[in-house]
Amino acid sequence: MSKTIRLGTRLRYPITVVSLLKSPGDKIKKQEPLMEYSFKWMKEVGDKIRGETWEEEQTTIVPWESPTDGELSQWHIAEGQGLHGDGPCFVVKEDCPHSVQFQGLCGLCGKDMTEVNWAAETRETDRAPINMVHDQTNLMVSAGHAQRVEQELQTRLIQSRKLSLVVDLDQTVIQACIDPTVGEWQNDPTNPNHESVKEVKSFQLEDGPYGLARRCSYYIKMRPGLARFLERISDMYELHVYTMGTRAYAQNVAHVLDPGKKLFGNRVISRDENGNIFTKSLQRLFPVSTHMVVIIDDRSDVWPRNRSNLIKVSPYEFFKGIGDINSSFLPKRQDLLTSTTNGVAKAGKKKEAAAKADKADAAARAAIANMSGTEDAALTQQQLEEQERTFEKQIKDRPLQVLQEKLDREDEEAEKATTNSEDGSESRSSSPPPHRHRVLQDDDDELKYLERHLTFLHQTYFAQYDDRRAQHHTLAANVDLTSVPDAGRILDDLKADVLGGCSIVLSGVLPRGVDIHKSEIGQQIASFGAQLRTRVRGDVTHLVVNTSQPGSEKLLEARRRPHIKIVSQEWLGACFRRWAAVDETPYLFTARLVEEGGGAGNGHHASRGGDAAAGLESEEDEEDDVGGADAENRAPASHGGGIRRKDAPRLRLVSASGQTRDVHDDDDDDDDDDGDEEADADLLPDDLEGQLSPIDGLKTFNWGSADAELNEFLASGSSDEDEDEEDEEEDEDEDEDEDAAQPARLPDRISDRPSRKRKSRDEDAETDPGAESEPSAAADDDGLQQAKRLKESPRVSSSLRNQYPSAAGGGMQNGEADADADADAEEEEEIDIDEAELEAMFEAGFDTDTGTAGDGEEALQADEGKG
């Protein structure tokens, strides 16, 4: 227990050792002077008032006191030695290393460690900074002591050929819920869920939540086969419970799982002792070495430092929609791989839950960001309240009952649909239908695989240990702690081969903006040895799609390459669960993309969409060979789809069950309706390209020039008012003449515009995209065709005039046309004349040429009044 004591940084270096007061072998006490040293310093002397001061060097001799108790064994300094900085001073054999401390008391000597002494630079409590006991927060040990204890533990484990297994409770081995409905179902043998909840255990907590949820019953459902699992596993592993529930909760659950305390003993740690309400850490229990520790947990994000030791299990969801009752402290889980196939509850509920979880999540993150004392406490309090509210909500809302009622209703409706209504109602009232569906289904087989993995890991571990020990030539009887392999590494190795050679692309599984390599799923994929790709390329082997919202882009891309297996995300889940590259056949993404209404006319497929669809169909044929069962379902489905909407060609998803959905490019949570619109907008013009479209001309039409004219026209203002009226008289005339209604008016105006144009012509070519929509909105066939023609002429403003007669379909009289032409000519010639003059000339021209001015004006005004 020798310890070298240093001089400390607080001395006024350089110093000179004057005398050593103790010699080796002497007992020394704290604060006892051990030696004397001298240092030099400058002192200001003289008369300050008269300003006659000067500095004089002073030498001061001071004693140096012992920072510790013990027996002096050796000096590192000598009398007369000059020292320029901190360094070793002496070696002491300490009376007590204070390596175990309980509530500020040394567990060895009983001294109070909280006393702060100026002779020592560090506090005594700093000697024992590690908390490694499961059920206490006030027992601290030093690093050396921790190491010793852990070595003892490893020795013992190796001797009994065991590893440590840290077991999470909620949703890993059990699921808890406080919905009182469970209790009622337990007491009601007629309830369809009675069988399921029969074995659900319950307890009440003394120190549970307050308010409505006070003294509520906790219902604990064990994962199927749990007792057997734990019993078998406990032969190979020493089990620890590590939960985010409270101490009382953890102990009660442990009692439920293990009434005889044979499996877990006292090795139960809860959030009360964890010291951190957001993350778990193996270092809390195994501060020195985690080589012999394995974790099973349903969440990997709570184990940021110990991912390699973690076997992630799929969360156990027996009470549907309840989740983990102790997770209100944790950030929202990001890694749900299971789709919502059985989630009767999830659809509606998830949203509000998600909103709530988001809040908690944000709070959790904020707390991690600034982990300071008071704020932390306040946050903890806040989250406790949050949890209480959740509890109360569960008790009040009874989500399970609601679910069952919903299910019953569905049953009833189904029955109504099938049976005749005469006796249907009667039979229902007299006795409940025997085949009532139940909300709670106990069909989880996770533990089977988990047991296999753990056994496999255990075997591999000790095989490796034996190998290593053989290499080290140690005696068979001895335990060789140096050759203890790292369970985390072995686990990594075991998993790394599972999906070796696979190259995976995700589609619609993760929200946008998430780095897939950092996401939970991405990390898991990587840990199982597969390559994660962001794009569908030649070397990709699997495309994992979210069945409820597949993204069309990657899907189409993958369909084009026959070797890519398109699977649902359950395939990944199954692989993770079984640690094997599971056969993809049951998980193949059988829904397909069909272009409805496009099947009849192949000529329509000129565009990108058509190409993709064609490729798609050939691809599907191949797939039909693989999944024979699916093909049967598919054919009628596609037919039905085709009939349903003949004239609205679009991409739809046809699943195996015959349900159709629209595909949209968005990978995330867009509503389907939006997708429809998008598809429409994209596909409609493409498809009809072969025909002569009435708006074809739009594609090549330069809207800019037309806009500039329109703007000019609209901006010409009140001074031109009479002109306007007159122009519109013209319009009226034309309408009457050619029997064409409204549509004819717009082109007329366009053609009229040059008459008011006071600008030079080069401005006409300028575009005005902002106003583009205006004419396009009003435009229809005639106008557009005309507009197209307008564009063709090199000098727009004049050509509008020139072509006007032909544009109006010959409706205008020749005389007018001539007059227009004349006016145009005038304009061209007298481009420099001032505006008023020009205007006057135009008006004169119009007045003479058009005869029916008065009538037309009246008619127009009447028309406007109606409008």
Next chain:
Amino acid sequence: MFFLHNLERRVTLHPSYFGRNMHELVTTKLVKDVEGTCAGDYYIIAIMDTFDVSEGRILPGSGLAEFTVSYRAVVWRPFKGEVIDAITHTVNPHGFFAQAGPLSLFVSNHLIPDEIKYDASATPAQFTNNADIVIEQGTHVRVKLVGMRTEVGEMWAIGSINGDFLGALTDGRRGAFGVYVAVTARPGTPAHALGRPGCKPPLPPATGAMPHMTGTAGGW
């Protein structure tokens, strides 16, 4: 060690209680407030009687009446070096925790005789010499206090079973001592007076005495 101790306390009474039986109420309130608490470095186990209740003074502003009450109480002050009996409640590789009435104490494995070793494979885990001595959850142990620390309302102690006649109290050793003390059967102290419901009242130390003290508070 247990003492009979004269103490003083100021008790306030709400105006709604003003009346003829005020002194009784004051006494009741005193008992309720004080019994079973830790006052610095001793526990107030039980109040024997009140021998002086002063006149009430109305506190300006609140209207509460304040009485200064002198009372006599049985207090328990554990001393360093004292030997007490306790009940083990947790065993871990570093030692075991025990509860002596309201006092929680820890016995580290450095202060456990070398032949008594931690055995993690037993259920529940225990300290044992693989013979007659077993210290597990619930075992009665006799420990010597080697260190004490107090904070407001709380006390902790470090115990040792390294010594003669210390350690697990087997029936045989109890016989040898001649003082078989059933912990639950100790008269005089109501269980609720001990601050921690469910805790067993402390035992008088083997060499315990109960000197009557008449000094003022703090004058041990």
